Amino acid sequence: MHTNNKRSSIDTKAAQARRGQSMTEYALILALILLSAFLTLQLMGISVADVYARLAALLGGDACIAYDTGFDALDGWSPVTDNLWRGDMTTADGQLTGDPLSAITLDGFDGEDYVIDVGRVRLDPVRPVYQGYGVMFRSNRDDRGRMNGYMFEIEKVNPNDRGTMYFSKWVNGNQIRRPIASRPLAAGFDWQRPPHLKIAVAGDRFTAYFDGSPVLEGQDATYTDGTVGVAANWGSALTLDSLRVNDSTCEP
């Protein structure tokens, strides 16, 4: 009996010792899991901020949002650094600010059909010529960092130009000369505060909307998927407060 009590006491102490050790092990295992998950996402080129944004959107009940961001930081974005796009993009006061000839794309996002909801844009004239900005979609970089994809752009060549909007295709960092679709901008277009832009990408058809109204349609089947981005033209500095990518099935 006495021996049994003694053994029981030893077993309890041993069990307590094991429990204490388990907590440390659990913490280490958890840390290892977190570290390996983080490293895996990094290796796959997926931004943790992007994953967080998506999860937050899902938990918030809006599963239609594939990506939603303000610009408190440029986490998950990377600049296009070929010889053409040589300006810098930075963030300040929750807004994206782009120098002339700057371009940036969202890493770790790869969609086929989606709607890009471009937030409030402000264009500050830096030069009187080649003002405007562009929104990239179905965009991919090759191993030399060159852009392959599409861009919607508004551009004013000189002060006398009313301006043109167009969809263009980019191959190996080169713009194909003949636009996929183009159209002159309406008289009285506000170049400093352009209208609210949405771009719907579905199959081989693209539609640009200004303030909810379709303004330009294009068709091309070269690129089927890719990320999104924004670019500032040579004559303009770009300020953008948000960018949202919605699932195309959720949009009217």
Place this chain on the structure above:
Amino acid sequence: MVENAPRLNDYAEGMPERPGRARDPQQMRRAAIIGLMLLAIGLTLANVTQSRRWIMARNTGALTGSVVDEDGAPVAGAEVAIPGTRLETVSDAAGRFELTGIPPGTQTVLVAYHYVGDEYTAAITPGQRTDLGTVRVITALRPDGRAAWR
């Protein structure tokens, strides 16, 4: 004829020695060396014909052409590429280009100068050169560095 045939007496002291040369060891070494060389050449040829590059060269075609500006002058440094592949080259001082190792079939060809280009299609035949002809690019540049496409 029968008179010239050997008689039995001719073999009374055994088989006569065959007329022939005694084997010279130096000649034997030479023959061995030549044999080994032929074997090495054969193996090399077999290896080359089985190599990826050889197979590629046999199963792919080439594209040639020239790039000129708005006035018809040759343009050096124009980019010529098959999009979606690593097949790229630039035009030389005479505006000429040659792109090899192109898979057969109808291929899209990009010809670009200063970030603005055009796409063409070319029918590539294995083991043959396809001439794209003379391609015109814009060489006038906008202040942002792009060719002045508008």
